[in-house]
Amino acid sequence: MSDVIPNEVELRFCDKSRSVKGKLAITRLPRLCDLLSETSGDVQVELNFAIDDRISNQKVRCVKGKLVAQLNLNCQRCMEPMLCSIAKEINLGLTENESELDEIPDFLEPFFAEQGLVSIVDLVEQEILLALPLIAKHELESCPAQQYVLTETKATEAEAKQNPFSVLKELRKDLK
Numbered sequence: 001m002s003d004v005i006p007n008e009v010e011l012r013f014c015d016k017s018r019s020v021k022g023k024l025a026i027t028r029l030p031r032l033c034d035l036l037s038e039t040s041g042d043v044q045v046e047l048n049f050a051i052d053d054r055i056s057n058q059k060v061r062c063v064k065g066k067l068v069a070q071l072n073l074n075c076q077r078c079m080e081p082m083l084c085s086i087a088k089e090i091n092l093g094l095t096e097n098e099s100e101l102d103e104i105p106d107f108l109e110p111f112f113a114e115q116g117l118v119s120i121v122d123l124v125e126q127e128i129l130l131a132l133p134l135i136a137k138h139e140l141e142s143c144p145a146q147q148y149v150l151t152e153t154k155a156t157e158a159e160a161k162q163n164p165f166s167v168l169k170e171l172r173k174d175l176k
């Protein structure tokens with residue numbers, strides 16, 4: 001276990017049941033950075049390397065764990081920054097033979113460990129990219145662009161909500 005996340009670890013980590021835990025700077029993930037409005041902060045990484053033997057006669061090297069991050073995306077409605085919380089469960093089957101990727105059981109996502117090395121940086125980046133929302137948007141109520149997307153129905157609703165108060169205001173004026 002270590003606090004400094006290495007770029008890569010040996011596939012043999014699985015045989016030794018080793019773990020990688022700590023913070024990985026978002027700036028180490030260039031493809032992810034391209035999508036962010038702000039690249040400060042870290043991904044909290046917890047990866048446990050092991051052997052999965054749920055299928056008899058098939059021992060599969062695997063990595064399980066969790067990634068947690070707060071990412072600054074751009075809202076696709078107003079283009080303003082928005083904070084997005086990501087929590088991604090990791091459940092990968094590892095192999096150093098490309099031809100064996102197909103043999104990894106369905107309950108594990110295949111991940112290629114080229115030349116017996118597991119790229120932690122690639123793994124984290126890939127999994128975070130998979131966890132991102134397809135289209136990032138603020139909740140409508142908190143989106144600065146909401147006034148431009150109010151449908152006629154919603155506008156009518158909003159009017160209906162306002163009316164009783166404005167009527168009350170007028171009544172109060174009359175009473176004074």
Ligand SMILES: [Zn+2]
Binds near residue numbers: 080145
């Ligand atoms: Zn927005």
